[in-house]
Amino acid sequence: MSIDGPPILDTGEAQLSEDDFQRIARIAKAGWGLNLDPAKKPLIRSRLGRRLKAVGLTDFKAYCAVIESGDTVESEHFVSALTTNVTHFYRETHHFETIETEFAASLAARAKAGHRIRIWSAGCSSGQEPYSLAASLLAVLPDAARYDVKILATDIDLGVLKTAQSGLYEAKTAAFPTPQLKARVFDPAQEPAARDIAVRPELKALITFRRLNLVQPWPFAGQFQIVMCRNVAIYFDKATQKTLWERFSEILAPDGLLFIGHSERIPNPPELGLSPIGITSYRKINAKN
Ligand SMILES: C[S@@+](CC[C@H](N)C(=O)[O-])C[C@H]1O[C@@H](n2cnc3c(N)ncnc32)[C@H](O)[C@@H]1O
Numbered sequence: 001m002s003i004d005g006p007p008i009l010d011t012g013e014a015q016l017s018e019d020d021f022q023r024i025a026r027i028a029k030a031g032w033g034l035n036l037d038p039a040k041k042p043l044i045r046s047r048l049g050r051r052l053k054a055v056g057l058t059d060f061k062a063y064c065a066v067i068e069s070g071d072t073v074e075s076e077h078f079v080s081a082l083t084t085n086v087t088h089f090y091r092e093t094h095h096f097e098t099i100e101t102e103f104a105a106s107l108a109a110r111a112k113a114g115h116r117i118r119i120w121s122a123g124c125s126s127g128q129e130p131y132s133l134a135a136s137l138l139a140v141l142p143d144a145a146r147y148d149v150k151i152l153a154t155d156i157d158l159g160v161l162k163t164a165q166s167g168l169y170e171a172k173t174a175a176f177p178t179p180q181l182k183a184r185v186f187d188p189a190q191e192p193a194a195r196d197i198a199v200r201p202e203l204k205a206l207i208t209f210r211r212l213n214l215v216q217p218w219p220f221a222g223q224f225q226i227v228m229c230r231n232v233a234i235y236f237d238k239a240t241q242k243t244l245w246e247r248f249s250e251i252l253a254p255d256g257l258l259f260i261g262h263s264e265r266i267p268n269p270p271e272l273g274l275s276p277i278g279i280t281s282y283r284k285i286n287a288k289n
Helices: 019-032 037-055 060-068 071-084 095-111 130-140 158-166 180-185 238-252
Strands: 007-009 014-018 117-124 151-153 169-170 196-198 208-210 226-229 252-260 274-278 283-286
Touching: 014 019, 014 037, 014 060, 019 037, 019 060, 037 060, 037 071, 037 095, 060 071, 071 158, 071 283, 095 117, 095 252, 095 274, 095 283, 117 130, 130 151, 130 180, 130 208, 130 226, 130 238, 151 158, 158 169, 158 208, 226 238, 238 252
Parallel strands: 117 151, 117 226, 151 208, 226 252
Antiparallel strands: 007 014, 169 196, 252 283, 274 283
């Protein structure tokens, strides 16, 4: 018995041929810098298979044509299906400890002296990261609202941004490393009666949420004192990652800090003007030094 033609994966309904997978991979790379691992084919088939059903299509070729036509709504779902939004409050707590030390040492004084302080949570998912940043900021500088201190939180996925913007989280899934950190973000008086709990309004007031595709031009020119882009570049191919690290370095103010995800690495930080200062943490080398 012989089998002719490229291998076909059976989805139960639609089938994902090797050609279709390669086409999906090309679209994902060109539009969003995503690197689709062939080992994840079954997962991709299953997730995009659900999108096929949702839009009433029966084959991946037709689905690819929809994405290639520039359908913005379906493109959202496409990216969402190919990436994960997993996040936690105070994830990799050591990064927030470094930030609090930095604020205590210099940024709080700079803010009080009238300088602007900008922090960027790039790939913020449903908001747990920027709210943790805001809570750390207020722990060191309780009157931050009086100064020009702001957090920009961006993601490509409008669905997660909606949750982030609402500041509402299911009480039973809002996990924290310690009760003390949880009390910084949520007033304990809210629990346990409500199903959803709301973040403290003073945290929300510090954050602006925006949609932004990291692999396209960024609509701002100013510099950031802190950039946090964690567990996002892991989806990108090496060349896209390198470009991203370069762009972050360019946008960092002298002595600014960059934090990346636990499984991400910057191959040669000094080449990009960055100096490692801890686990997945870097400081922009001051050009005047
Ligand atoms: C695993 S979450 C990381 C959330 C948070 N930074 C953390 O570490 O907990 C990855 C996020 O990156 C976003 N993302 C993926 N590709 C992106 C792109 N090209 N531009 C902007 N955000 C992107 C996804 O929508 C997702 O919300």
